[in-house]
Amino acid sequence: MKPTIYDVAKKAGVSIATVSKVINNTGRISEKTKNKVWKVIGSLNYQQNVIATALTGKHTYTIGLLIPDLSNLFFAELARSIEDRGNELGYNLVICSTDYNPDKEAKYIELLKRKNVDGFILASGFENTLEVEKLIAEKYPVAIVARDVPAFNVNAVCIDDFQGGYDAASYLIELGHQKIAIIARDVWSNRERIRGFRKALEDHGGIREYAFSQFTLESNVPWGKKIALDYLNSPDPPTAFFACNDLLAIGAIEAIREKKLRVPEDISVVGFDNTVIATIIDPQLTTIAQPIQNMGREVMDLIVAEIKGEKQYKSRIVLNTKRIVRDSTTRLKKERSISKQKSNA
Amino acid sequence: MKPTIYDVAKKAGVSIATVSKVINNTGRISEKTKNKVWKVIGSLNYQQNVIATALTGKHTYTIGLLIPDLSNLFFAELARSIEDRGNELGYNLVICSTDYNPDKEAKYIELLKRKNVDGFILASGFENTLEVEKLIAEKYPVAIVARDVPAFNVNAVCIDDFQGGYDAASYLIELGHQKIAIIARDVWSNRERIRGFRKALEDHGGIREYAFSQFTLESNVPWGKKIALDYLNSPDPPTAFFACNDLLAIGAIEAIREKKLRVPEDISVVGFDNTVIATIIDPQLTTIAQPIQNMGREVMDLIVAEIKGEKQYKSRIVLNTKRIVRDSTTRLKKERSISKQKSNA
């Protein structure tokens, strides 16, 4: 069996209380005793039992992470960055995929509570904030990341979606594009991105918005392709796409190819997220990067600070997006703008 | 504070022993008492504390999962499938990314032991089996998945790499290819795949193996591209590539494009793994699929059976790979085979 504090005490000829104090460096113990105890700990290869410690009211050094889907690359990268920071700080992660299902989220939260996790990081994307409110009411440390931030007071790390959308539009406008189609799923963050997008149109001399058709039901390649095809088949097709995630952008690229057009020569495409996939496809994707590494780090720092009681107030951290220009965008071809101007004249 | 068994006992007017028996459905308790206790449990919203239970020698219903890198799509998908089956069986996963670093793996294992996990699932890919042996010697339930299986007796779920390599080669040979270049990182599973590949060459009339140049140092797109370019720049370039993972295959496709050749018309490419990325790139990748869903399910079933003591012996489960034909492969063009035959004549 694994040695316990009793084994150490007996072998060192002291009481368990003394051993406990040595391990935790509490109380006043003579250097001599300390040395003796540490030596025995080493020789027995004693390891503190976290379970027993937790039962006395201490922490479990385990945090519950609720995300929609671990096999989604964005969330996998996010989970990894949270895990890394957790590891540095001495915390493990119990990761739970909720599939955007509120029942599943509620069930996982119950279970994790029973396991005495020290806190919850919520990256789950659906808009039901009831569970969050309950958690906070019960004084659990909670931090939200990459998710719609509820109105009430809660730790959160998010990106400036408005700014990201604004940036995407500004860039495409600079390249000469006027007819820019939006591809997005109907979630809060995308609505913000679209709002930013529209503001950019306005700020650049009130460019008329390209007719918006419909939201996608999922953020994946087939939906991106489907919506893009709808646009391309319209009488007045766009010269650029702004997709609210990289997979949708890839779908758009496939649609463009299917219409025998080229990216970026005929049509430019901007994605969002900058998951590794953006560099894997051909052409490499121009995209608005979410600073995933920083998000993971910040959210872990936030929750650990709260767990340790170093922080009585809640914070909301807003990170900036960053435009990453690669090969899926280019300046609108002159002849097209000219012919357009002519037709306008 | 959360209600404890004491609160329930007091409110129900019984002893904690009785409450415990009701909850666990052990011992003999009258229906009347049971009803009363359950009612109180409901009204108090009492939840069993897993930590306290675990301290009495019970399970924590938490399993440690060690994988090389959660942000690698293959492992993310695998982790997700393990998590799903765990959820069905009532187990949570603590996921740890080891980055193929034995020190990190050892450190995580120590920590997870201190947290009394019920067992370990090891998907970490490096070839140091010392930690595994130690774990088994200490009677920890252990199961290995998607990893080189050590010689000693341990639960494992793996795929038939030899068969996968054989299948890839056979298929390309059927398509008329003779000059097939291999792109692979030097790990055990790939050596098996290459062995299968060579056997296929032999079985199909002793096709001469295309000169093998070198292993990649990482399994990613840039390395695939680099090695593929080396082959393409040689005096006698191959007509097909067999890459031992999808990212390497994508790198090969990029190299082929860079040489102004087309996939699959000029050169065919077969990947390995069938992560979602295979359907995302253009052309969609012909690849040898690992049955990730089944692997996750099987390995979880294996370890839970051992945790529950339903199984005294160890099992090794070998799953078959499956060829998924998509758009990156095609029959070798006639003119080329003809000219080749001529030059042979």
Next chain:
DNA sequence: TTGAAAGCGATACCAC
């Protein structure tokens, strides 16, 4: 500077 003992929340043996 050290140790005895109570307590954390639950299980299980053994009386009654």
Next chain:
DNA sequence: GTGGTATCGCTTTCAA
């Protein structure tokens, strides 16, 4: 059928 109590491994208060 039910309950008292020792126990799991550790922390912490209080005496000594």
